Amino acid sequence: MIQDIAPRTFNNNFKNKTAKPQDLFLSYEGDTVLVREDKSKLWYPSFSDFEEIGYINLIDNAQFLFSIDDINYYLTDKKGLDSAEGWSYVSTKRFMTEPKYWRSFAGVVGWQLNRWYGNHRFCSKCAKSIKHSKKERMLYCESCGFQTYPTISPCVIIAVHNGDRLLLTKYAGRKYTKYALIAGFAEIGESLEQTVRREVKEEVGLKVKNLKFYGSQPWPFTDTLLVGFFAELDGDDTITIQEDELSLGVWMKREDVPLEEINISLTGEMMKAFRTRFITL
């Protein structure tokens, strides 16, 4: 999965530290990220790369993000850095296909934080300017005391199984056309177990029992924390899809469950776990 970057270690401890020239920085414009053009990998700039070509003030306003091993990552909100020769903005879709997960994970977590900082420039309570805390990853308003932290929304992924068959779905009206598992956001006042039962009922009209927690995954693409469950069909196996959400819902035999080559997602890993009998149900 995209967060599995061992032997490297992601460290999200917040540091109030001025960047050094060798530190890396991430620069985004919408859904694009700045990388070196002549590298096939996601190659992020260091401050010294840009100092050498005359960009001397980037360090001053950079926001510390996180570190991976001893490499610190910062965020700059300076735009138009692709005017520097050799650098260009590429689609953040590249995070989905980069085989070196630590590069894509750094890029996508930075992108989530970039959206959060960018969407909170003013206090949502009193509309004054927002300040960056020096102690933690938090924004606050000096005028009214409002505080805000990065958005993380819990979402369940559910592998519904019935003997040797797994329930696979396809989304309606999305570019993503591969098989998926049932998924949905937790709603207000709900436990994750209740979310599982509600989503399965809503999306395919089935009942489930014997929920088993499988694992979880940060999914910074959508500010989400994914929580994976296996759940056993309870009763009738007739699938009735919710047509505005899904285009397809099928019971797939274990040996026919598709496997992904690059497996960044919890969904892919859960499908593989079922297919390879990695889990006992």
Ligand SMILES: [Zn+2]
């Ligand atoms: Zn305020």
